[in-house]
Structures are given as structure tokens and as C-alpha cells.
Amino acid sequence: LEKAKADLIHIDVMDGHFVPNITIGPEVINKLRKYTSLPFDVHLMISPVHDFIKNFAEAGADIITIHPEATNDLVSSIQKIKSFNKKVGVSLNPGTSVKKVLPVLKLFDLVLVMSVNPGFGGQKFIKDTLEKVKILRKEIDIKKLKTQIEIDGGINFENAIMAKKAGVDILVSGTTIFKENGGNLEKNIQLLRTG
Numbered sequence: 001l002e003k004a005k006a007d008l009i010h011i012d013v014m015d016g017h018f019v020p021n022i023t024i025g026p027e028v029i030n031k032l033r034k035y036t037s038l039p040f041d042v043h044l045m046i047s048p049v050h051d052f053i054k055n056f057a058e059a060g061a062d063i064i065t066i067h068p069e070a071t072n073d074l075v076s077s078i079q080k081i082k083s084f085n086k087k088v089g090v091s092l093n094p095g096t097s098v099k100k101v102l103p104v105l106k107l108f109d110l111v112l113v114m115s116v117n118p119g120f121g122g123q124k125f126i127k128d129t130l131e132k133v134k135i136l137r138k139e140i141d142i143k144k145l146k147t148q149i150e151i152d153g154g155i156n157f158e159n160a161i162m163a164k165k166a167g168v169d170i171l172v173s174g175t176t177i178f179k180e181n182g183g184n185l186e187k188n189i190q191l192l193r194t195g
């Protein structure tokens with residue numbers, strides 16, 4: 001992925017409780033760390049998340065993204081992530097209102113808009129989520145914030161164009177990068193970036 005010019009590695013951490021699937025934890029992330037200098041963008045779909053932040057920070061995460069529903073105190077979880085000198089992301093499920101983060105947008109380096117319900121790869125993109133992106137884009141631009149907008153779930157070459165047009169800065173892609181064009185990572189990343 002580094003050779004194929006990915007900008008970062010997005011890692012989906014699932015606990016079989018916050019979402020109905022299990023993936024990997026800090027041990028595996030730590031083992032992966034030595035294979036690349038690309039930033040690790042660690043998306044925590046685990047609940048309660050607060051007490052595990054330290055484990056992922058120490059495992060080598062550069063960005064730690066949490067869901068507001070997964071902590072009793074969002075602000076204190078944000079502070080905890082910052083105390084490890086990591087970038088902070090907040091993730092919005094398709095059913096989570098953007099209003100939940102608008103008043104505190106400046107606290108985040110990243111807002112991750114979920115364009116599928118989290119849990120599994122290969123799901124179909126929910127187009128309505130682009131409305132959320134547009135609202136965030138407007139707010140970020142008006143307030144001149146540095147917060148980036150990332151989109152995650154069902155991204156393909158067609159909707160990547162729509163997402164960028166709506167104001168997305170970072171596209172997360174698994175299936176498209178690994179499966180399109182015979183799994184030609186470099187070509188697929190290039191197409192997502194420039195399409």
C-alpha cells in the first residue's frame with residue numbers, strides 16, 4: 001500500500017459488541033507498525049472505548065477515531081487521546097446526527113462520516129450521508145478550521161467523485177482498492193485520487 005502511494009492506513013477495530021463483528025486489537029496493530037511509516041488511522045468501533053485509548057496509542061496509532069456513542073464523556077475521551085499526542089477523530093454512523101459534533105468541531109482533527117453501518121466490508125454506499133459531508137464542509141470553511149472530513153464505507157470510483165465534490169478530504173477504501181482491476185493497488189488508488 002505504501003508503494004501504491006496510499007496516504008495512510010485505515011484500521012477498523014471491531015469488538016463484536018459495539019458492532020456485530022470482530023477484527024483486530026492493539027497487539028496486531030503493534031506488529032504491523034514496523035512494516036510502514038505511513039500514518040495509522042485507527043478507527044475504534046469498540047465500547048466502552050475510553051480505557052482502551054492508551055493501548056491503541058501505545059500500539060502505534062497516529063490518529064484515533066472514536067464514536068460518540070461509545071463513551072460516557074466525549075470531551076474527556078478526546079483529552080485522553082490528545083494526552084498521548086495523537087490526532088483525534090470522531091465518527092458519525094449513518095443514523096448519528098451531525099448536530100452532535102457541530103458545536104465542538106474545533107476539538108477534532110478529523111470527522112469520519114460512515115457511509116455504511118459499521119460492521120462489515122463490502123456494503124453498499126448510503127448516498128444520503130453526503131448531505132452530512134456538505135454541512136460539515138460548510139461549517140469547517142466558515143469557521144476556518146483545519147478539521148478534515150473522511151468518508152468510510154462502500155467507496156467506489158463513481159461515488160468517490162461525488163464524495164470529493166461534497167467536500168471530503170480523505171477517502172477510505174478496502175474493497176475497491178483490493179478487488180478492482182485485478183487488485184492493482186497503485187492503479188486503484190490513483191483512480192480514486194484523480195477520478
Ligand code: ZN
Nearest residue numbers: 011012043152
Ligand atoms: Zn473505518
